[in-house]
Amino acid sequence: MFFDTHAHYDDEKFDGVRDALIEEMHSNGVDFIINAGSDVPSTKVSIELAEKYGFIYAAAGVHPHEAGSMTEKDLDFIRRCCAHEKVVAVGEIGLDYHYDFSPRESQRYWFERQLELARELDMPVVIHSREAAQETFDIIEKSGVRKGTIHAYSGSVEMARDYIDMGFHIGVGGVVTFKNAKKLIDVVEFLPLERILLETDSPYLSPVPVRGTVNNSQNLKYIAEKISEIKQIPYAEVCSVTSKNAEVVFLEKKVVA
Numbered sequence: 001m002f003f004d005t006h007a008h009y010d011d012e013k014f015d016g017v018r019d020a021l022i023e024e025m026h027s028n029g030v031d032f033i034i035n036a037g038s039d040v041p042s043t044k045v046s047i048e049l050a051e052k053y054g055f056i057y058a059a060a061g062v063h064p065h066e067a068g069s070m071t072e073k074d075l076d077f078i079r080r081c082c083a084h085e086k087v088v089a090v091g092e093i094g095l096d097y098h099y100d101f102s103p104r105e106s107q108r109y110w111f112e113r114q115l116e117l118a119r120e121l122d123m124p125v126v127i128h129s130r131e132a133a134q135e136t137f138d139i140i141e142k143s144g145v146r147k148g149t150i151h152a153y154s155g156s157v158e159m160a161r162d163y164i165d166m167g168f169h170i171g172v173g174g175v176v177t178f179k180n181a182k183k184l185i186d187v188v189e190f191l192p193l194e195r196i197l198l199e200t201d202s203p204y205l206s207p208v209p210v211r212g213t214v215n216n217s218q219n220l221k222y223i224a225e226k227i228s229e230i231k232q233i234p235y236a237e238v239c240s241v242t243s244k245n246a247e248v249v250f251l252e253k254k255v256v257a
């Protein structure tokens with residue numbers, strides 16, 4: 001029923017409840033999850049989770065927050081991870097000029113290098129972009145990568161159009177249910193359902209009416225409901241089409257469990 005294209009079950013907020021929660025989610029209609037790595041250790045844990053649970057897949061990559069300490073050895077590690085049968089994307093990678101935890105120059109450098117890797121291996125990417133919309137777009141365009149998700153999309157309708165024209169999908173999560181979501185609602189209204197992917201970013205960004213709690217993939221139902229309301233499309237269709245989209249983007253080259 002649901003495909004959560006972006007979550008972080010390696011997060012310590014799930015310590016002590018992780019396995020029980022994962023079982024519960026799966027029995028409640030969460031058919032697939034992509035656990036996104038943000039550095040070498042979290043990529044390792046993402047792969048361990050994917051090895052343990054058939055319905056969990058992993059993305060391997062270094063987040064812009066960690067770019068400041070990334071090395072060639074780390075890039076080699078990500079490259080080796082991509083050969084794993086449960087690793088379905090390079091990510092999450094990108095630019096974050098909101099927090100600026102890493103110098104912008106190293107953010108750009110390692111973003112470009114990881115895109116280059118994705119291109120070489122013909123893998124989709126999971127993109128993180130915050131307060132760096134145009135630069136993120138330009139770097140991706142130049143990289144030649146044409147497949148993946150713009151995670152937690154927060155840009156304009158025009159840029160969403162440019163991304164889908166380039167071949168990308170747009171990740172929509174809990175923010176679409178927030179009161180101040182006008183811009184994202186316009187984007188969802190504009191996008192063909194075939195280009196939307198559902199995501200939670202668990203444990204972050206819980207949707208209304210559970211905003212502020214530790215998020216989990218079962219809350220995709222609130223996001224799907226909101227999209228159904230915005231686009232005037234039946235709820236069941238939102239669930240099935242967005243799941244299908246995610247399978248096409250991430251699983252077509254991998255064995256589906």
Ligand code: NI
Nearest residue numbers: 006036092201
């Ligand atoms: Ni994330």
